[in-house]
Amino acid sequence: VVRDLSVIAVLGDPVRRRLYDYVTAQDHDVSRGEAAAATGVQRPLAAFHLDRLADAGLVEVTFRRMTGRNGPGAGRPAKLYRRTGAEHQVSVPPRDYRGAAELLAGVVDMIGGEQELQRAARSRGAAAGRSALRDAAGADQHDRLTGALSEQGYQPYPDGPDIRLRNCPFHVLADRYPPLICGMNLALLEGLLEGAAITGVTARLDPRPDGCCVAVGPSKKN
Amino acid sequence: MGRVTGYHLAQLNVGRPCGPVESAEMAGFMALIDPVNALADAAPGFVWRLQDGDGPGATALRPCGPDIMVNMSVWQTFQALQDFTYRSGAHLDAMRRRREWFRKMTEHHLVLWWIPAGHPPDLGEALQRLDLLRRRGPGPLAFTFREPHDPPAAPARSGEAALAP
Numbered sequence: 001v002v003r004d005l006s007v008i009a010v011l012g013d014p015v016r017r018r019l020y021d022y023v024t025a026q027d028h029d030v031s032r033g034e035a036a037a038a039t040g041v042q043r044p045l046a047a048f049h050l051d052r053l054a055d056a057g058l059v060e061v062t063f064r065r066m067t068g069r070n071g072p073g074a075g076r077p078a079k080l081y082r083r084t085g086a087e088h089q090v091s092v093p094p095r096d097y098r099g100a101a102e103l104l105a106g107v108v109d110m111i112g113g114e115q116e117l118q119r120a121a122r123s124r125g126a127a128a129g130r131s132a133l134r135d136a137a138g139a140d141q142h143d144r145l146t147g148a149l150s151e152q153g154y155q156p157y158p159d160g161p162d163i164r165l166r167n168c169p170f171h172v173l174a175d176r177y178p179p180l181i182c183g184m185n186l187a188l189l190e191g192l193l194e195g196a197a198i199t200g201v202t203a204r205l206d207p208r209p210d211g212c213c214v215a216v217g218p219s220k221k222n
Numbered sequence: 223m224g225r226v227t228g229y230h231l232a233q234l235n236v237g238r239p240c241g242p243v244e245s246a247e248m249a250g251f252m253a254l255i256d257p258v259n260a261l262a263d264a265a266p267g268f269v270w271r272l273q274d275g276d277g278p279g280a281t282a283l284r285p286c287g288p289d290i291m292v293n294m295s296v297w298q299t300f301q302a303l304q305d306f307t308y309r310s311g312a313h314l315d316a317m318r319r320r321r322e323w324f325r326k327m328t329e330h331h332l333v334l335w336w337i338p339a340g341h342p343p344d345l346g347e348a349l350q351r352l353d354l355l356r357r358r359g360p361g362p363l364a365f366t367f368r369e370p371h372d373p374p375a376a377p378a379r380s381g382e383a384a385l386a387p
Contacts, residue, residue, distance in 0.1 A: 176368070178307075204315075
């Protein structure tokens with residue numbers, strides 16, 4: 001817990017926090033120059049803070065020669081940053097919601113309560129969607145949707161006609177009980193779309209190696 | 223778990239459907255059998271699956287009694303089966319909806335075990351493995367996704383029968 005606290009404390013600096021948010025939301029490794037431009041800080045300052053994030057294990061570092069340059073004279077490989085799989089939690093005073101969630105998920109799985117869980121998740125998602133709709137009165141549908149998804153921690157990004165979700169908020173549980181938790185998550189997101197009055201798009205299960213198993217895309221015409 | 227071991231992973235699943243295969247309750251499930259099986263056949267690491275001549279997939283087979291359906295398949299690695307089961311959209315979506323079609327079972331309904339490559343298991347052997355899992359819990363001879371076991375260390379000898387539990 002103390003280690004997690006010191007890791008999270010690294011994000012206390014606002015510039016660092018912006019860089020962290022930017023790097024972890026990208027689908028590619030991010031160079032110092034790109035991170036600096038995206039967050040509006042000077043490159044040396046971005047480099048300094050990106051390395052503090054890497055030291056704390058909040059982002060990972062790789063080195064790659066930029067494309068098209070090889071052999072002598074190609075220069076040093078660029079230092080690139082990307083999100084890590086590690087997760088950090090701090091609660092003061094100590095709480096163990098994850099332990100409780102693992103127990104509860106195991107029991108719901110054992111007693112075959114998937115449909116009840118999905119119904120409850122759908123109505124919770126709908127409540128979150130209605131509150132997003134109130135908060136974003138006047139915003140267009142796309143902004144309302146990405147705003148609501150960001151608010152719930154999904155880190156949405158456009159992918160062709162779809163919106164994909166970089167972050168799975170239930171990662172550890174989803175890994176252990178995929179049909180149960182991904183089914184719950186799909187129902188949450190279906191509820192969110194309903195509650196936020198988003199039309200013409202549908203949430204579906206479409207797992208990729210990383211990120212959330214749910215994608216949101218144009219509804220199929222019947 | 224992706225290395226070449228001389229062993230393949232076998233899987234048996236049993237389920238108690240909510241109605242006869244031709245009933246309205248089961249129509250959604252039956253409609254998914256052929257497309258999801260086609261997806262399995264094309265999946266990386268797929269080796270073999272049980273089929274009967276009568277219904278789609280193995281849906282007409284009733285080796286455990288009239289109200290229990292079975293499916294059985296063989297994969298090159300644990301990872302290959304896990305990826306198909308939980309990381310392919312169509313199959314994960316079917317699993318998400320399984321309570322629409324299948325009653326909950328209080329006992330284990332899925333068993334995994336290692337077989338010498340090249341020798342698809344028969345149903346009798348598969349049911350023995352399920353019985354072993356139900357009696358003794360997960361072990362090297364019969365296990366689950368949540369508590370996997372590595373294949374035996376020694377390479378399989380050709381024609382070697384699976385160890386009787």
